[in-house]
Amino acid sequence: MLKRFNVKLAFLILMLLFGIVLAACNNDTANEGEGEDPDEQTEDPGSDTDEEDEEPANDEPQMGGNLVGAMDTAPAGVFNPIFYEEAYEANILDFTHEGLLTQDETMAFGPGLAHDWDINEDNTEITLYLEEGVKWHDGEEFTADDVVFTYKTMASPGYIEAGGVRTEYVDKLVGYEEFVNGETDEFEGVVAEDDYTVTFKFAQSNVTILKDVAFQIIPEHVFADVPVAEMPEHPATLNAGEVIGTGPFKFSEMLEREQYVLEKHADYWQGEPYLDSVTWRIVDQSVILGLLESGEIDFIADPNGVPAADYESVASQDHIEIIEQPDFGYQLMGFIHNHRTDEDAASGEINPENWIPNEDMSEKLVRQAIAYTIDRQAIVEELLLGHGSVINAPIAQQFWAYDDAAGTDYSADLEMAGSLLDDAGYVDADGDGYRDTPDGEEWVVNLNYPTGNQLRERSAPILAQMIEQAGIQVDLRQPKEMSAYVEDLTNNNEDWDLYLLGWSLGSGDPDPSGLWRSKDAYNFGRWNNPDSDQLITDGITPPDAFDQSYREDVYSEWQGLFSDDLPALLLYAQNKIYAFNERVNGIDPMPYGFNNDPQLWWVSE
Template structure:
């Protein structure tokens, strides 16, 4: 207590003068102003110089960084390569329906796509359309080319781990040859086959058939799963919904997306037992849609990654900005087939007139997809030279009709009281329909021939194109795509023996000399001899003008 009082007493005795305080404050203020002038104000004129130098240095540094980035980018592109890696998923849209996963019953685009992904064959076609070995290791042929022995690769297995052997091949062939099965693959009734060993099968032909190896592209199905199933019951077996496979992918799930089953998704996974090593893709989804419009919509919503069903140039700008297109040759030909037995086209002169009035080059240019010229029944590459383009001569076409008695009366071709009016049938497809409309317009504008165009949807079961159009040949002109494949043999499409309800000679073409050339071409061993025979057949068909190709093979 006494200590605190002492401190207070000393503070109380202090004498503070306000005058002294003000004097000291002014002194401090003057010192501060001198210091600010010396170290701040007097140096403001140097700040702009410093700022310019700093800016220059910053710009130089940025330029150096940019130059280094460009150099790195150029060097990276020069010394790096894009490479595929494993994993990932791909979703493809195809036209359905997708009802059966057994490949011998594959009928629609969706079912055929599933078959290619799930099942292997002895031989297959590569991306260029040429045939190559699939599960076959080698093939030996006797001198007469009537016996083929195919040896399988070693270590072939099904997706469930079971061995794939010659027994599976024989089992499949017996099913294909059995009419009770009703397989979509035909032609095996006249060919004998037998097991040589666990890895070899012999095929015995009734006569030499040069393109026989192309027949070995049939899919093989597992005997150990289906051996106890009656052939007549095979379509209803559970295997058709959940198959064991041998191809690059294995079955996971088949999902119904819509209540009526019109849209389905097939989920596949890489097949670890595939002989060709595990695929790069881990998963593959196959979306089956009822219409092309549904596929286009799924592209816009990115439900699928790609599709082979649509023509890129026909799509909206939105879709084109989202996707790129890649073209591959199909080795197919699109034809306007003239029915030689129809009321009007029995006449060679009328067929010639229809053909001569069409500028096929102009027609191809009007399409929204790129095509190659195809002016005959066989792909040009098989003849060793380009085939002659079909001639274009409207004046001659008119003269032929006039001479035949079909006169133009009030812009309509008539013979007496009969009008020349064609029944043109075309499969539902934007480009095919465009071809049909083009032909009808040309024939009317140039020749005064009227046409009725009927569009048939091959995916609509109620229309049944096979029974209503193809088998009865219910058309005058048919715009249709023929699969020409990797061999020049076109016997099935043009030989007179195939002009039946169950044959593929839709034109009802019948020419004895052409028949001889076709028979000789498929029996010759020499490639040159075969080319000579098919060149002869092409010349005969061109001179007769019985049918012409107006649109080339797609590329």
């Protein structure tokens, strides 16, 4: 019954077919933070010139210059913090928009657009004092009204239906349910005390209060008269030159799917950026490395850094600097537990009561059996060349809540896989070498994946072959471009069974809200587990949740439940390998992303 093949040989064949040794870029991530003084980030190459001819040493930040970064996939085109979904779009928004708070290398919160704040004794209110004199890119002044508008929009009726996925930042605020359900026109949760003071009011003590007030702000004066349903298609969401933020760079030009130009915001409130511009070029992975070596591009960063296969080649280039760090996220193979109805997909409604079970993937024994067919360690060793790790828990490894031991270690075990499938009634009824459904019909499991990330593309046929070893017939679908792929996942009203995806996790808190609750928009597999929902709620419910040891216990239990019920099999966390030309100074990535303090980046020639 068990179909066996040589895993090492399969990897070798696929490496030859796909040209892995010559490939050029991979991974997933996004976010922001604080950087070091640029003086401490530069290297002085030294000089042997005579004193009388001596020019100033080129070890101080220089004004001017342009940088070119490369992405292998074009942004979907939604450049609005409250609506975007992809890390490619984040590469624009990280430069253009800001939140009230930032985070440092320890993930502690610090000042951003707010320079100070007060929290009341029971953590139900936080009052933030905003920086004065901050200018939007169009010259208008940033005020507390912009903060109120941003959060009110995310709490508004129709936000979810319009494609909004950031309700975790507003659903704990006072009056949210009444406001989102249309029972009142007033939103009590966020109040402008004056032009530079804003208060957030939560319905109960809030364990994640700093994370919840740190979201990027959008301008009221641009969107005030735009219905929520129309915001995703508004020119100020889509068009270069019309996207307005407070960040150090303006989104000024775009040749769609080819290049995206950010020019400096000279009136930036933290000081004029050193660089004149940063341009993102969309380049096929097969040529990115060559362009970096020739100097045509200056850096390769998020979301797909340098692939592990090219590490040695890049490291051998004297003019290229490399930074390697663990990814703040993971790659997964998801299981579609349930499908949405066509009506819900069309309206944007997420209602578990309407979901239609995916007949085979809704069986836990089947999901566990498929998990046991995957040799994840072989993928890390053969495709990542050791630049990564197998993980068993869907929380970033850098967080205190990560508990690798809490979950089931689904090491490759074909005997276990076969036993579980037998128990579930999936046996080879007709003798063709493939298992059939319990009612004797042909069983075909489809595996879907997007283009753009070469490592993920290479892993897809490997995963299909591994699954077929247990006698499961796999239909490896043709990959789709990422934006179309995400649209299909969001609608989830088709016949998908398995999907590949990478998650770049938020750095604010290990709370898995937003990804894995039943009603979360990003819960693409439509996993509906009340016990999971309750544990996620318990992890942020005071007063117990103010005790970190309590939260550790809750999240450990939740990670065990996740691993047992398997909304997804976590495949690996690839190390991020960033590379940049030595002429670039001031680079200081945070644990969760590369695009940190770009106003402090500068170039030396």
